[in-house]
Amino acid sequence: MSGHPQAGVVLVVEDDTELREILVEVLEDHGYRVVAASNGLEALQRLRDGGMKPCVILLDLMMPIMDGRTFRTEQRRDPAITDIPVVMLSAQLDALEAAREMGVKQFLEKPVALKQLLRVVRENC
Amino acid sequence: MRDHEPDTPSSSAPQDAAAAKPPRSGPIDFRLFVQSVQDYAIFMLDPEGRVQTWNAGAERIKGYKEGEIAGEHFSIFYPPEDVAAGKPEAELLVAAAEGRFEDEGWRVRKDGARFWANVVITAVRDETGRLVGFGKVTRDLTDRRRAEETLRRSEEGFRLLLGSVKDYAIFMLDPAGIVTSWNQGAETIKGYTAGEIIGRHFSAFYPPEDAAAGRPAREIEIARTEGRYEEEGVRVRKDGSRFWASVILTAVRNASGELVGFAKVTRDLTERKRAEDERLRLAQAREAVRLRDEFLVIASHELKTPLAALQLQLDSLGVIADLPERAVKQIGRAARSGARLVALIDTLLDVARVTAGRVVLTRERFEIGAAVHEVVDRFGAEAIQIVIREKGRVEGSWDRLRVEQIITNLIGNAVKYGAGKPIEIKIASDGRVVSVTVTDHGPGIAEEDQGRIFSKFERAVPEQHFGGLGLGLYIGRQLAEAHGGSIEVESKLGTGATFTLRLPIDPPARSAEEAG
Numbered sequence: 001m002s003g004h005p006q007a008g009v010v011l012v013v014e015d016d017t018e019l020r021e022i023l024v025e026v027l028e029d030h031g032y033r034v035v036a037a038s039n040g041l042e043a044l045q046r047l048r049d050g051g052m053k054p055c056v057i058l059l060d061l062m063m064p065i066m067d068g069r070t071f072r073t074e075q076r077r078d079p080a081i082t083d084i085p086v087v088m089l090s091a092q093l094d095a096l097e098a099a100r101e102m103g104v105k106q107f108l109e110k111p112v113a114l115k116q117l118l119r120v121v122r123e124n125c
Numbered sequence: 126m127r128d129h130e131p132d133t134p135s136s137s138a139p140q141d142a143a144a145a146k147p148p149r150s151g152p153i154d155f156r157l158f159v160q161s162v163q164d165y166a167i168f169m170l171d172p173e174g175r176v177q178t179w180n181a182g183a184e185r186i187k188g189y190k191e192g193e194i195a196g197e198h199f200s201i202f203y204p205p206e207d208v209a210a211g212k213p214e215a216e217l218l219v220a221a222a223e224g225r226f227e228d229e230g231w232r233v234r235k236d237g238a239r240f241w242a243n244v245v246i247t248a249v250r251d252e253t254g255r256l257v258g259f260g261k262v263t264r265d266l267t268d269r270r271r272a273e274e275t276l277r278r279s280e281e282g283f284r285l286l287l288g289s290v291k292d293y294a295i296f297m298l299d300p301a302g303i304v305t306s307w308n309q310g311a312e313t314i315k316g317y318t319a320g321e322i323i324g325r326h327f328s329a330f331y332p333p334e335d336a337a338a339g340r341p342a343r344e345i346e347i348a349r350t351e352g353r354y355e356e357e358g359v360r361v362r363k364d365g366s367r368f369w370a371s372v373i374l375t376a377v378r379n380a381s382g383e384l385v386g387f388a389k390v391t392r393d394l395t396e397r398k399r400a401e402d403e404r405l406r407l408a409q410a411r412e413a414v415r416l417r418d419e420f421l422v423i424a425s426h427e428l429k430t431p432l433a434a435l436q437l438q439l440d441s442l443g444v445i446a447d448l449p450e451r452a453v454k455q456i457g458r459a460a461r462s463g464a465r466l467v468a469l470i471d472t473l474l475d476v477a478r479v480t481a482g483r484v485v486l487t488r489e490r491f492e493i494g495a496a497v498h499e500v501v502d503r504f505g506a507e508a509i510q511i512v513i514r515e516k517g518r519v520e521g522s523w524d525r526l527r528v529e530q531i532i533t534n535l536i537g538n539a540v541k542y543g544a545g546k547p548i549e550i551k552i553a554s555d556g557r558v559v560s561v562t563v564t565d566h567g568p569g570i571a572e573e574d575q576g577r578i579f580s581k582f583e584r585a586v587p588e589q590h591f592g593g594l595g596l597g598l599y600i601g602r603q604l605a606e607a608h609g610g611s612i613e614v615e616s617k618l619g620t621g622a623t624f625t626l627r628l629p630i631d632p633p634a635r636s637a638e639e640a641g
Contacts, residue, residue, distance in 0.1 A: 019434040026441050062426050091429030097485070111433035111467060114440030 008055035008125030009033045013043040013071065014089070015063040023058065023117075030118055032125065039063040040071030047081045054084055055125035061090035061098060072102045085124050166263040169249070172256050174199045174217055186242075186265045188235030199261065202232050204239065220246040220259055229266065241270040294391040297377070300384050302327050302345050314370075314393045316363030327389065330360050332367065348374040348387055357394060369398040414480075421477040428470050435463050472596050475530075479603035486524040486607055488632060493519045493528070493559050494552055500532045501550070509540055515552035519559045521630040527604045528628070531612070532561060534597035535624050539565035543621070558610075558627050566621035575614050601626070609633040 010032045014020040017038075024034045035052060037043035040063060046052075057075075061068040068088065076082050088099045091110035099107040106120055159167050159180055166183035168176060175198050179191035187194075187202060194201075200213035207213070207230070220226040225247050232242040247260040287295050287308050294311035298304055304327055307319035315322070315330060322329070328341040335341075335358075348354040353375050360370040371392040379385050439460045443453070478484055494515045501511050539548045543565030551562045570578060579602045602612045609629045616622035 016430045016434065019430055019437075022434050022437045022441070026437055029441065062423075089433075091426050091433070110429045111436040111463070114437055114444070117437070 009035060009052050010121060010125065011043060011046065011054040011057045011084075012036045013038075013040065013057060013063070013068070014060045015039055016060075026114060026117070027121065030121075032121065040066030040068060040074070043071055044074055047075075047084075048078075053081075056121055057084055057086045058121075059086050059088050059104070061088060061095055069098065069102055072104065076103070087120055087124070164264065166261070168261055170199050170217075170246075170259040170261055172221075172258055174213060174259070177258060183263070186234075186240070186263060187232075193235075202263075204231050204233055207231075216244075216246055217259060220248045221256055224248050232263065240265050240267045242266060292392065294389070296389055298327050298345075298387040298389055300349075300386055302341060302387075305386060311391070314362075314368070314391060315360075321363070330391075332359055332361050335359070344372075344374055345387065348376045349384060352376050360391065368393050368395045370394060418477060421474055425470060425474050429467065432463055432467055432470075436460065439463065472600065475600045476596050479600055479607070484527070484604060484607045486527060488522045488524055490520055490522050491525050493521065493523075493561065493628075496525060496529050497532055497550060497552060497561060500529050500536060503533070504536055504540060509543065509545060510547040511536070511550060512547060513550045513552070516554075519552060519554040519630070521559055521628065522632055523608055523628060527608070531601045531604050531626055532563075534601040535561075535563040535612075535626060538597055538624070539563050539567075539622075542567040544568065546621075554630070556630070558629055560628075561626045562623055563626075564621060564623040569618045569620050570614065570616040570622050571618050572616075575616060578614065579612070598624075 010027050012020060012023045012027070012034055014023060014036070015038050020036050020038065024036050027034045035046055035050065035054065037046050042065075043057070043059075044066070047054075059068045059071065066074075068090070072086065075084070075086070085105040086102075087106045087108060088095065088102070088104045089108045089110060089112060090098070095109070096107060105124070108116065108120060162180055162182045163185055164182055165180075166186045167180045168183050169178040171177050175196055176194050179189075179194060183194075184190055198213075200208045203213050216226045216228065225245065227246075228244045230242065230244070231239045232244070233239055243264045243266050245262045247262075248256060249258050249260050251257050290308055290310045291313055292310055293308075294314045295308045296304060296311045297306040304322050304325055307317070307323055311322075312318055317329075326341070328336040331341055344354045344356070353373065355371075355373045357369065357371050359367050360372070361367055371394050373390045375388045375390075376384060377386050377388050439456055442448075443456050443460070448456075494513075497513060497515075501513060504511065536548065536550070544567040546566035549562075549564045551560075551564075553560050553562075579598050598612070605612045605626055605628065609632065610627045613625050613627075614622060615625070
């Protein structure tokens, strides 16, 4: 499954365990290093403590503890991580508008096809 | 002057008091006292009515000096019309006969100005009863009269005002609750004329059950003891109809504190209450819609997230090399099932969006034919012939995704109900409106069903024959209307159906970009 030369880091922020695990799995299969977080707060901690700088953040919108919107607000406030591109991945009604308001780079509607997911990640990493 | 003092037995007018209570035993010169009184003109007339004496008050009130007036007939003080009517002489006759005459009326000053006077003429007789003349006491009441006139006018104005008020029933009750006055507003609100209701007890305005329960009496009692009773409640008109009223009952007491009755002000709040109820219902409906939207947002998230995991897993399974053919087939079927689930969920969400008026149109300029071709291409897998006839390009400003969705619904419908026969699509424009007609040659739709098919969860045929939620035409019509357009159907049983989508080429001038 590998054979992709890129070794960029992708941060996956998704509260649904199964979806998070398959995202991690397929991205790793395609040669990416993946860091996973199950909500916005955990994602912020990974970004700040881990010292890693992902090439893209795949961000869910609706999550417990800290949702995608709040995470995005926090991220934009923090100069160290503000310029990491964010791809929003959501099934939420009117998520397109939310994506526009949050100033994310791209928006993928759930469910997303594998090809599309890989294309978007490749564009950023 | 003691001889002439007007203290005759028949004279007891209080106006005379200042002059008529001589300190008989005191040392004060009574003539001096009378002469110096300023507020009353006090003077004597001889039996024929000629002025004999004069005082300071007379000079001040009437304007004559003693030298000017002595010996003049007192009719000089009367307006010409009274003189002509013989009023001065008549007054003397009454005073002579009855001992006293009192009058209020206009009198004339030396300068011709009139003033409102209180006049008391007293016959003065000697010990033998012979008339020796008349004592006359005159007081200038012009100021008092002006004040009274002002008060009378303002009271009259107030009565007129109350009488003509139309929005409030304003009326009086006596202490027992009997209606004693009635205004225009009372007639309008309660339906009784003044003649019909004055004299009746005000319990007539209450629903029979309230009257029987003694409410009117209780309310009057509260107003009597507390000064005021106020409530909103049901009242009854003459015709028996009920209305929602605001009522204020106020006890009215006279200067000595005695209860003289109650003032009642009633306002018809039916309209206000109806509006309030309406607002409440609207708020409840909005809340219900909000809760449903919230539910749908969550449901959409909860339903689509596992589908996303499913799709990614199927996709990644699908790219594994050297899978048995059977597994590839099954993965394909699983993927298609997943896609159908996604489509159904999207349809449900669309219904929620269009019914909640939350369709936000993202307009862009595009060519309608291109959109039709793209949608038709997606139906490529269906083994049905689709013929597109178009005359030239028609560009307009629409929401491309939404327009494609409408066309997809129409073609999907034609495919589903078209009995496998070819489907025709025609694109036409009159320069203002573009029309896309989709014609199938299926069984058609009975006339009585044609209106119904655009409703939610409706279809013209029994559902066991066809899948789907029956929401496509409903959503299509809502989306068309959000664009300022329409969808209509023409059909005859047995010859198929033609659906026509019409969209204005340019957005409506006052484009409400949100539907509903």
